[in-house]
Amino acid sequence: MDTTRRDFLTAAATVAGATATTDLAHPEDHVHSEVPSDVALRVKSLESLLVEKGLVDQAALDAVVDVYENKVGPRNGARVVARAWVDPAYKQRLLTNGTAAIAELGFSGEQGQAITVVENTPQVHNLIVCTLCSCYPWPVLGLPPVWYKSAPYRSRAVIDPRGVLREFGTQLPDDVEVRVWDSAAEARFMVLPERPAGTEHLGEEALAALVTRDAMIGVAKVLPPATTGGRQ
Amino acid sequence: MNGIHDMGGMQDMGPVETEKNEPVFHARWEARVAAIGRALAATGKLKGGLRPPIENLPPLDYLRMSYYEKRLVSLVERMLAGGLVTRAELDSGSPAAGSAKSVPALKPVDVLSFMRRTPSLLNDNLVAARFQVGQSVRARNINPVTHTRLPRYARGKSGVIERDRGVAPFPDTSVYGQGDKPQHVYSVRFSAREVWGAGAAAQDAVYIDLWEDYLEPA
Numbered sequence: 001m002d003t004t005r006r007d008f009l010t011a012a013a014t015v016a017g018a019t020a021t022t023d024l025a026h027p028e029d030h031v032h033s034e035v036p037s038d039v040a041l042r043v044k045s046l047e048s049l050l051v052e053k054g055l056v057d058q059a060a061l062d063a064v065v066d067v068y069e070n071k072v073g074p075r076n077g078a079r080v081v082a083r084a085w086v087d088p089a090y091k092q093r094l095l096t097n098g099t100a101a102i103a104e105l106g107f108s109g110e111q112g113q114a115i116t117v118v119e120n121t122p123q124v125h126n127l128i129v130c131t132l133c134s135c136y137p138w139p140v141l142g143l144p145p146v147w148y149k150s151a152p153y154r155s156r157a158v159i160d161p162r163g164v165l166r167e168f169g170t171q172l173p174d175d176v177e178v179r180v181w182d183s184a185a186e187a188r189f190m191v192l193p194e195r196p197a198g199t200e201h202l203g204e205e206a207l208a209a210l211v212t213r214d215a216m217i218g219v220a221k222v223l224p225p226a227t228t229g230g231r232q
Numbered sequence: 233m234n235g236i237h238d239m240g241g242m243q244d245m246g247p248v249e250t251e252k253n254e255p256v257f258h259a260r261w262e263a264r265v266a267a268i269g270r271a272l273a274a275t276g277k278l279k280g281g282l283r284p285p286i287e288n289l290p291p292l293d294y295l296r297m298s299y300y301e302k303r304l305v306s307l308v309e310r311m312l313a314g315g316l317v318t319r320a321e322l323d324s325g326s327p328a329a330g331s332a333k334s335v336p337a338l339k340p341v342d343v344l345s346f347m348r349r350t351p352s353l354l355n356d357n358l359v360a361a362r363f364q365v366g367q368s369v370r371a372r373n374i375n376p377v378t379h380t381r382l383p384r385y386a387r388g389k390s391g392v393i394e395r396d397r398g399v400a401p402f403p404d405t406s407v408y409g410q411g412d413k414p415q416h417v418y419s420v421r422f423s424a425r426e427v428w429g430a431g432a433a434a435q436d437a438v439y440i441d442l443w444e445d446y447l448e449p450a
Contacts, residue, residue, distance in 0.1 A: 039301055043261040045325045046308075047268060053327045054334035055316060056271045063343035064267035069256045071347075099350065108350045110270075114397065131240030131383050133283055134299065139350075143266070146258075147250045149299045155242035158385065158438050159428055167248050177435040178424075182240065184381045185417045185441035186353070186400050 073142035074213035076107045077190060080140055081216065082208035084117075085195045095119060098190065102140055111188055112139035118181060119192040120218070125172055126179045127165070127218035128189045129157035135183035137190045141216055148217065158182060168219040191216050196224040233377050234384060236291035237283075241385040241428075262300040269307050272316065274338035274346060279314035281407030282306050284379045354414055356398040361416040361444075367393045368450040369420060371442060380404050382446040386438075390450040391422035394439065402443055415444040 036044075050056040080102055084091035094101035098115035102108070115137050118126040130136065131154050136144040147153050157164050161178045165171070172178065181189045193215040199207060202225070214220035239245070257263040272278050285306040289297070297305075311317050321328055338346060363369060373388040374380075381403050395418065402413035420442050424432035 040261040057336040059340040060338045061267040064270045065263040067347045109348045113351045145254050151245040152248045155239040155245045158240045180438045182440045
């Protein structure tokens with residue numbers, strides 16, 4: 001128990017350190033400057049054991065990390081959303097078979113075998129959660145943020161979705177229907193947010209730049225582009 | 233199991249705390265845990281489900297540990313169960329004397345295609361569907377002490393089948409190697425009031441994908 005407790009405190013300190021970092025472009029540099037935590041040493045030892053046993057190739061591990069850090073992520077999902085906004089036929093395919101339509105744009109992989117896209121409208125707002133674990137549509141959104149996997153979000157998203165949305169600054173009219181999707185089986189959900197007003201002149205790329213991860217989870221809406229010179 | 237992981241509906245966990253410009257990994261070891269997990273998945277020798285070792289953690293540990301610490305617990309347990317490493321090797325950090333050296337299943341050149349490969353689904357026609365879209369169903373009131381995907385908050389509640397999601401192995405048995413029991417999974421719409429009572433907004437709903445064995449006609 002002592003070991004677990006210490007591991008937790010060390011890990012918590014590591015996370016806190018990364019959070020406090022102001023140099024956001026290089027968060028890991030900060031962590032590297034700390035004394036390695038117990039868990040960091042354990043993982044290092046595990047990795048060298050597996051390399052010695054010929055079970056993993058370190059260059060392959062580096063490449064896997066590169067995929068997680070640079071090749072999957074919400075920019076993929078944003079492209080899917082923007083395409084759906086400009087191409088009604090694509091949107092129809094996306095809502096009918098998410099996995100297939102997402103693959104049209106070249107996105108696929110683990111946690112993507114049954115992506116279900118749910119559409120926000122003026123009448124319906126969708127919110128995604130995994131109360132039991134951390135299920136998330138990796139090919140379009142990448143790995144989930146810490147808060148998505150956290151106890152507060154997982155516990156309250158189903159019982160108090162409107163309260164959770166308010167914490168994210170999203171206030172919904174009382175008459176809007178809130179649909180919470182608890183990812184308990186194979187399906188992984190992604191929200192197709194509403195296209196904001198005043199974006200009729202924008203092309204696909206400019207539209208994609210407006211789409212945030214939070215909007216595709218359903219905790220936020222996509223905001224119109226900031227007016228030049230005005231406040232956000 | 234009615235464990236701490238099954239937290240849908242709890243109200244005392246505090247506010248949701250977000251982090252601006254959150255990195256994908258907060259430390260190098262987290263990235264290595266994720267990568268080792270993927271690389272060993274390619275061996276096909278990790279044994280057991282990802283979740284049971286995490287769900288079996290003592291509740292205080294579950295709440296204290298970070299996500300990747302829990303992933304590490306699960307990874308180690310599945311490596312041991314699959315015979316990829318021994319406890320003695322983990323303790324010493326060195327391969328057992330005289331043990332054969334493997335060839336890594338995941339080569340650097342294959343990583344991109346491996347990561348883009350989408351796992352396949354079972355054929356929807358493998359078994360017949362017991363329920364139809366539009367049918368009223370009730371989530372059974374069961375309390376297995378083992379892994380299940382029927383959240384506690386839904387048990388005993390009635391809903392309507394919104395969509396048939398096709399056939400999938402039944403996790404309650406498949407994660408233990410006790411048979412796939414392939415069956416239909418349904419997206420079930422539960423009204424928020426059915427689940428949470430009169431305080432919930434009348435039009436709101438929770439949708440849960442549930443295996444056929446979790447459901448009975450309502």
